[in-house]
Amino acid sequence: MATMNLGDEASQDQVKEKITADPFARHLDMRFLEVRPGYAVVEMAVSDSLCNFLGGAHGAAIFAVADAAFGAASNAGGTTAVALSVTITYVQAPPPGAVLTAEAVEETKGRRTRLYRVKVRDEKNNLIAVFEGLVYRKGE
Numbered sequence: 001m002a003t004m005n006l007g008d009e010a011s012q013d014q015v016k017e018k019i020t021a022d023p024f025a026r027h028l029d030m031r032f033l034e035v036r037p038g039y040a041v042v043e044m045a046v047s048d049s050l051c052n053f054l055g056g057a058h059g060a061a062i063f064a065v066a067d068a069a070f071g072a073a074s075n076a077g078g079t080t081a082v083a084l085s086v087t088i089t090y091v092q093a094p095p096p097g098a099v100l101t102a103e104a105v106e107e108t109k110g111r112r113t114r115l116y117r118v119k120v121r122d123e124k125n126n127l128i129a130v131f132e133g134l135v136y137r138k139g140e
Helices: 012-020 023-027 059-075
Strands: 031-036 039-045 081-090 099-109 113-121 127-137
Touching (some): 012 059, 023 059, 059 113
Antiparallel strands (some): 081 127, 113 127
16 A cells, blocks of 8 residues: 655645545545644435444444544644554444534644544534544654
């Protein structure tokens, strides 16, 4: 898989366009509501195809929306950032049809590494999951 340097003379609009065109996010019908350096909000409806055999949202679907917000927030500044480590804690399972919103916020701002916290909530503002991710920034 080839990596793309987001920062080579790319404008903020070009960077945001690349992030929001993510093929996997588009496949899951995610919507990037806000993307700016260190912050992103991504929304995704839990369709029947994203449910597990118990009838609730699959953990991988919840992870995917959190990860999309994490990736958007950490790369929105134009410098390529790749995940070093991520963890997720599932608080409760949303039902099919729920709309999940993942909000990613930059917590620490090191020269090469940065930590992000992502909270996933449903449309009733119930906390669904908490995700933390550490990135390595490949260049300045």
